[in-house]
Amino acid sequence: MSWTTPAIADVDYHIDINQPAHHLAQVSVSFPQTDLKVLTVNLPVWRMGRYQVLPIADGIRLFNATDSKGQSLPWKRTASGEWQIALIKPTAVKVTYQLHANELGDRLRHIDNSHAFLDGSGVFMYSPAFSQQPVTVNMAVPKGWQSYSGMDKGSTSHSFKAPNYDVLVDSPIETGINQHFSFEADDRQYEVVFWGEGNYDTTQILTDLRKISGQASTIWADYPFKRYVYMVHATSGASGATEHLNSTVIQLPRFNFRERQDYLRFISTASHEFIHSWNVKSYRPQGLVPYDYQSENMTDLLWMVEGSTSYFQNQLLLRAGVMTAKEFFDDLSKRIVLNQHNPGREIQSVAEASLGQWSSTWGDYAVNHSVNIYSEGYLASMALDFSLLSDTQLEHSYRDVHKALYQQYKVPMGYKVADVQSILKTLSGKDYQPWWQEFVNQPFSLPFDELLAHAGLITTYSKAPKTVIDAGMTLSELHGDLTIANVLKHGPAWNAGIAAGDEIVAVNGLKVTADGFTKRLNDFNVGDKIKLSLFSDDRLKEVSLQLTEQPKGELSIEAVAEVSDAQKAFYQAWLGVDWPFDDKGDWIKSTD
Template sequence: MKKESILYSVTPFDPYGHKVLVRLTLRNPEPSGQSFSLPAWIPGSYLIRDFSRQIETIQASSRGKPVGIRKTSNHTWQCDPCESTLELEYTVYAWDLSVRGAHVDETHAFLNGTSIFLCPAGREQEACHVDICPPPHARNWKVYTSLAEAAGHPRGARRHGFGMYAAPNYDALIDHPIEMGTPQVLRFKAHGAEHEMVFTGVAPNLDLKRIAADVQKICAAQIALFEPQTKQAPFLDSASRYVFMTMVTGDGYGGLEHRASTALMASRRDLPVIGQDKTGEGYQTFLGLVSHEYFHTWNVKRIKPAVFAPYDLSRENHTRLLWVFEGFTSYYDDLMLLRSGVIGESDYLRLLAKTIGSVQRASGRFKQSVAESSFDAWTRYYKQDENSPNALVSYYTKGALVALGLDITIRHASAGRHSLDDVMRLMWERYGRDFYNGAGAGIDEDAMAGLIHEATGVDVRDFIERHAYGREDVPLERLLPLQGISISWRPVSDNPTLDMRLRNSHGETQIATVYEGGAAHRGGLSAGDVLVAVDGLKVGDSAGFDRLLAAYQPGDTVIVHVFRRDELRAFDLVLNAPLASECVLEPASAVGKHS
């Protein structure tokens, strides 16, 4: 058998020290000196992560003799010329408990390719082989990944086994994360396509049967949305199955999409246990996360903005279209819970109302459009601070409302003949279905209005200009009644307010955000201040602060003592009336029934 041109071996050799050993063997290196690079960011998480900082040691050799290697930039290395096969050996520190990096201990190993696989320059399109090796003294560990087993290879891995895996190119290699260990596992099929869910971490009495039944419905509904005739799963172009990899923690939440898998973090209290029949809000949150990341299998992993086709992993890739790729996905994630039957209408409208309320509470929507927010993701959205609610808008949440507004507008203008579903299917057929089969095209920055018109016959140029590229609120008070849904607002509390967000930290109540124009802002309080007393009475935790305010009326003046750094300060503040910031939607049978 012909030797592999690019071969990696990966071993979590020091679980207690959280270290991974990677060996890279490269045949026919560049004669003038081969260079290598590690991605600066991971697709789906729009921030320069500098993964290369976790490479602790690196050395190169050829035919057993050392080859000089030096770092030439934050993310690149240059080897001296050599005449034969080049071998790199390097160690990676893996202690990032997130969906973006690598995490290794004695219980498991989770590896994102962007954290561990150096890319040989000029060889990005060549096939890669990966020998996944167990850590020392591993007992009963298995491998869970959507990477293809290297069929026919002498060390070709069996399903879930250690051994050789393969990817057609570097982009594919880093888009199939690897989980090793002894997780809880469930399996199901959706329209004939295999799916696995693995749960790492302590999750006693986990109701795997219920999770499998609910997630199967969600996956089947999404496959049918994009492929109503064939019911063909999208990931079969690159993998034989789809893998959900969930890290269970005390309070974790998050997800990151890949072409045939997703990495999730979930709080164990959000997961159902055997004997618990009610679908609580925590479990709905988890199912919404699953739905969101699975929808990305189409929308952003295959349907992409043009600037992502291909990615430039050495620097920021700016696009103004994340309101489409994240916002539309955020609209459909909860909607697919409804359409699949895992939640009812009233629960769906509660989730939608929560999204509407979160957008309305942030005054940053008047300063930034979702198109601007998309472009600024790298420097602003992913680098939020205490003032962000006053300065930013979320392309996730307001993007979801733009999608909702477009959907209702299309339905109404076409007398129910078309919807946003038709737009998604057109984008899938034109840009997504054959993306990894050589098409490789993406959506141009100014193409959305034209695509929507082509798919539905409805002119939405003015709507997009106002609500996506402009800063106007989506007119939901006018649009929702067209779907038979009433919208109203009610105070979140009967207490007067100082218009700020609090957090409990080490037994103290600290101001997290001061909302612009509110009572705290006018009175001089700032984010980071620690609340001490109101009119001489100790604050305690945030609930205690609310109890103190309950004794007053809007318009009353109170003296608030705070510590700012280590200095005691006093401020006179005039209390505001309760904010009418909780959105209420009345259930209606017209929601979500078109497909």
């Protein structure tokens, strides 16, 4: 309720990083004069890129509100991320609070003696009444620190400005002792900021990021940014990455950059987050437009947001020459194996997984009854791509769907399932509702060899797989003991009545240790029954478990015996690169 409309003026933020050793800072927000009788102030309950409600406000203490004369204003907390300030007369309002920032692993906020990483959702409160007003951020940081963000620079080297809160909350700040580099690609400016010591090669990373950044035109016609910032954290253990409006943060343990597999993981992640500048930041499902920072943003299309991004990430690397064809298909082979060993693919659809993402914890129940919007969304995207290529005689691919979404549904618009199906019909002349029902709205299993045969490929084991004894369960890596983490549905442990959380103490009456359990199982044969002694809810129980076998070997993707010109043409239309095998079926280029 108000007397008049709030005035148009800047919202000014100030953050004083005064106790970095204790992860503390002091934040103030100055709101313009308002005639509102109650000014509502919020801190988001979720952050960009992580579709789960989090206890973000737990890092806030010493909240206070004053008027334009510095006099205290009465306030009350009305929700986990909401404070309401009572105003007796028109006045400007200043809100101050202490911030605790030690959530590096969540990529939310982190302050120590060497840097501060500040994701706006975990740091800066806002008022809905002023969320579309211009924003300035000024920081007081220790001497020698350097500050970077996707936001425009302000009046000092430690200040930034944004047109509104939506840009502020989606433009994290990295300030501290760091290395900074820049390059240009396709008439766009890029910056790379490294924090933390590690075994990364800055020259190689800059070279490959430049190559990736020049590949965007293979999907989209233009760019949603003029400047983009890659923030790289070499950590003591935290990992993960988050996309933002015109920047990204990528974290890896400090010595996990140099080995080829580690580096591919890093550079693939960088490609993934870069693609998000279009897919979810520039166009996104209707349920995510506009962002509601105080509650879940429900949509059954998160599999397109994350899974399709995962599907495109290595294609950009392949086209850029950063990843070889063999490395590309090694990654796809692993995805196929994971899919085939996931009981949840028979239970949950990608649409349902998208809606369930906000409450997903991915525990033992999820392993057996769920799918992942990233991995299963990748496979749904692949199935859609192959269908579209076939239906259009290679004239159109799934890339054209995303190009159309970017052209027709830029934020603040949001697209619906019907809009995607309309684009598919325009491209193919075919009604894709039946396809959608089969592969999106219900669980699906892909005939991988049948699909890959279109591109002249087949799955195979390069070496005859050996079999290993299988008990159908995995041990917890967190506990470092014999606590059971997951029990595979309908496997030996499942059938024996063993559950996650049980702790194994003996096999056939003899004590067993965590590092010796697998060796102990290998003393038996397939079909043998063993007696396991376990603690279950602190009670000792004994079960009889019949061992089975499981193939163990590396699945690979190779060329079919006699590839046709049509198959080579499909391959080229699919991935945008030339056929990678010689006449003998060997890889033309390989890192092996």
